Amino acid sequence: MHTKGFYSPDLETSRCNYEMETQITFICLFLVMMRSSPAEELKRNLTGVVGGSITLPDLLLEFGFFLDKLNTVAMVKDGKLEILVEKYKNKLHWNKDSGLFTLTDLQKNDSDIYKIDSKRGLILTFSYSVTVYDPAPTPAVETLNVSSDSCWLLCSVDKLTALLWYRDEEIQNQNSSALSLPITVYKQDRDSSYRCVAANPAENKTLHVNLTTSCGFNSTEGPDNHRIYWIAAGVSLFFVAFVAAGSWMIKQRYLGKKASVRQTQGSIKEEEVLYTPINFKDKRHSLGENIPESSGSSDRSNLTTVYAKLEHPNPPTDAANT
Numbered sequence: 001m002h003t004k005g006f007y008s009p010d011l012e013t014s015r016c017n018y019e020m021e022t023q024i025t026f027i028c029l030f031l032v033m034m035r036s037s038p039a040e041e042l043k044r045n046l047t048g049v050v051g052g053s054i055t056l057p058d059l060l061l062e063f064g065f066f067l068d069k070l071n072t073v074a075m076v077k078d079g080k081l082e083i084l085v086e087k088y089k090n091k092l093h094w095n096k097d098s099g100l101f102t103l104t105d106l107q108k109n110d111s112d113i114y115k116i117d118s119k120r121g122l123i124l125t126f127s128y129s130v131t132v133y134d135p136a137p138t139p140a141v142e143t144l145n146v147s148s149d150s151c152w153l154l155c156s157v158d159k160l161t162a163l164l165w166y167r168d169e170e171i172q173n174q175n176s177s178a179l180s181l182p183i184t185v186y187k188q189d190r191d192s193s194y195r196c197v198a199a200n201p202a203e204n205k206t207l208h209v210n211l212t213t214s215c216g217f218n219s220t221e222g223p224d225n226h227r228i229y230w231i232a233a234g235v236s237l238f239f240v241a242f243v244a245a246g247s248w249m250i251k252q253r254y255l256g257k258k259a260s261v262r263q264t265q266g267s268i269k270e271e272e273v274l275y276t277p278i279n280f281k282d283k284r285h286s287l288g289e290n291i292p293e294s295s296g297s298s299d300r301s302n303l304t305t306v307y308a309k310l311e312h313p314n315p316p317t318d319a320a321n322t
Contacts, residue, residue, distance in 0.1 A: 059099030151215030155196035190217035
């Protein structure tokens, strides 16, 4: 006989246990999802250039793995790096002090997804999407046309890339994929800085333009600047002429004074020289004796000695006073 509405304590207990187990299972699954999901959220996009290198920004200090997609490339254990894939023997490097991985000698086929599995904490994996590009081409600039108030320049490269023209820090013209890009430079902007940039996601190369060379534009020189220039030049020339004239006058005055001194000294010496006539006085004349005239050389031995005396006829007054 079946009794409607029969209640069994054992059945209720079993149902409660089932519901509790179901809740615990959902909680465990949720925790697992929370534990593993952040690995994808930490994915980073990195770029490199062929022949260059790239350092992954997250560190691994004690124990963990370096992976290429899902393949284990290398392992860090006890402070040492063990590389497991031959391709990375000379390409992958690990710095023990910083804990950072570096990929060197990059090639286009190194573009891939790399992971670092630290096996610690809630975040287990760092993921990186690495893309390797060719080096950016070097731009060249040529002058196409020059007028009295403007100049037309053309920036060109040898392969398709993004090109940009800058005036100071402002973009004047750009193209995301081009071999050349023109720009018109106006004379009133000749004091601004112009440059052409060739860029890709990994790097850029810049060429600064000299407007004086490319367009024949000189720096701003208005009438006031010309006036100031000529005034400064005139003052400089006047100063040089004044100094030269002063030096010449001083030199001439010094030489004239020196010559005058010499002439004065010479005249003084000539005035000091007194010429006195020599008067011979014969003692015998003074005694009233008659001296016979000599008739020849033989009679000279019979001559009496003559006494001579030098006398100044009229001594100068100054000399007499002294």
